[in-house]
Amino acid sequence: MAKAVGIDLGTTNSVIATVEGGQPTVIPNAEGSRTTPSVVAFTEQGDRLVGQLARRQAILNPKGTITSVKRFIGRRYDEVETEIHTVAYDVVPGPDGAVRVKVHDKLYAPEEISAMILRKLADDAGKFLGERVTEAVITVPAYFNDAQRQATKDAGRIAGLDVLRIINEPTAAALAYGLDKKSSETVLVFDLGGGTFDVSILDVGDGVVEVRATAGDTHLGGDDFDRRLVDYLADEFQKENGIDLRKDPQALQRLFEAAEKAKVELSSVTQTQVNLPFITADANGPKHLVVTIMRSTFEQLTADLIERTMGPVQQAMADAKVTSADIDEVILVGGSTRIPAVQQLVRRLTGGKEPNMTVNPDEVVAVGAAIQAAIIKGEVKDVLLLDVTPLSLGVETLGGVSTKVIERNTTIPARRTEVFSTAEDNQSAVDVVVLQGERELAADNRVLGRFRLEGIRPAPRGVPQVEVTYDIDANGILNVSARDKDTGAEQRITISESSNLDKGEVERMVQDAERHRSEDARIREQVDARNELDAVAYQVERRLEELGDRVPSHERQRAEMLVADARQAVKENAPVDRMRSLSAELQQVYQSLVASRPADAGASPNGADQTAQPADDDDVIDADFTVS
């Protein structure tokens, strides 16, 4: 089935996203970028380029490179006469006073140019997803009139897309944050992009989003901030060296790049260095531009730009007849809203409200459009809502600890099998205690159920293999079974409400585990060390028995002494360090007992290391059931 996508068709950049497995994701273009410049170029050779490639050749082909066509879509020529001078290509009146773009003596409607951008986005996305993209939700600014919306829709159609809906950019942003699900809220969307600024007041509630007011500045954006920094750097350099870098195109380009980088950095750190060695030269030799810029300097340089956003915000709030106290949520859209001073201003204007900015502000509109597309297609509803286990499920093992079989947040249905063994020689039964929770000690977790598997054939500890399987179906019903691999005897239990905890309870249990984590880890370490020591002492003891007189008496004496020490340490629950060093010594003794003499026929081939460490070959893990 073809994918439905959401497209943010921007003035300077565009983004495409889709919902997959219930999750919205932005789709990179063929060049690997998540945003695509909204630029189309017609080269003299007759090629058509879209996106980054079009931008790269812009300087060679100013008349054939179409940027910011969104400013013209659906407009009449007489409405845009001032805009015409902001672009390098030719804009002419067409039939019925419509706007046409003239390239190499050919006339294009703005919707045709937009269609080329949409086509590239959809084609690249199709390649990435491995299936054709045929349906789309496209966003437009809230202030777009019917003609502009219709023209955008036509652009989609020309691009071969079935336009499911045209939605407002701020509405899409609200959808991305799931605000449509709230009951009744007033939302302010603050969108400061690369070249335009929009502010909207929305009423959302019960799946309906209504735009109450919008205002903005069609020529204010991140580029203006870059320019301020470039001018500052160039002025400082000129003061010091008497050379105007703005007159040198190559130096200017480096300066712009460095300014943009510095701007971005100053959003996360309070000072940054602009480092442009060999930026130019004079008779005295090369000149370097090395300047440290403080965030406070940047804020002074751009204070008036930030002030300019205030008017539209106040305007929109006045038009919507709301005060800052009425605003429930604030959403930030556009890369420039990462600037701390912008965020501070927004907070100030909205009565200290903490703005929403967890969704990437460059992508939030496309993400919301993708969600809208999925809702229209019914995909969000249709998708199998896969549940997860809210808490880990484990089994109690030797030393009273919980060994996790299924970790929390595992997507269900899920099935996991672990192999356990016995803790004592000739143990005839094992108790399976099914635990739920994150704590290390079994006693701190919830017991979901218990059963006993009997009839295990007499064998040394560690030899029997009991396969324990946890199986949770899609409804959260847990089946636990234990099976003796030797006899095939099996025992099982069904627990129907393993995932039926209320949210608060789950939260409490997770937090509990978090709080006790270091303490639990210590206990776990202690238990593990004790189990290990106990196991290795047992192995050495058994080996001594098997070998009998063949062990030289001095060696036997030393081994027996160590085993006695170990037993004592286990009994006293000695410190971890003590138990570990004893384990290491015993391990060594065991190795030498094995190495120096051929294995006795009666010795179990793998019984020896089962309890000490997981054996790679047969999934036996280092945990044993408590003796029943």
Next chain:
Amino acid sequence: MADSQTHETETRTEASQADVEPAARSEPDPQLLRALADLDNLRKRYERQLASASEAERARVTSLWLPVVDDLERALQHNDGEAGPILEGVRAVYDHAISLLARLGFDRFEDVGQPFDPARHEAVGTIEADAPPGSVVAAVRPGYEHVDEVIRPARVVVARARD
């Protein structure tokens, strides 16, 4: 909570395992099919992505270092006139950097004389020159490529026809 659980215990032995219920063959659930298809597609895509992810990361990290190499190059250009032990040393550092990049599979290119190609070049200016119009006259910043992929386009000045 605990008392709402239903505990059913039953004993099974090998013998009773034989009577497995016969598989009921009915129409496959369309939702299941779609979920399975989705999963399969996702798996294929992630396989593809995984293959390119480490390459992409290497390219990303390498390209972060390229401005340093650019600056070394600029240093050498600015000193064209004079010779001296410092210059020789800087040249050695630069050569080292370039050979290291080449070893990582990143090759430097300027493409002077080649026709302008937006997939490889970023135009920063035009100049009247004796070269064929539309060809690269100079690179103000070299490009780098890895096998067939351009990691960073060259910044070039392009010839324009004499008026």
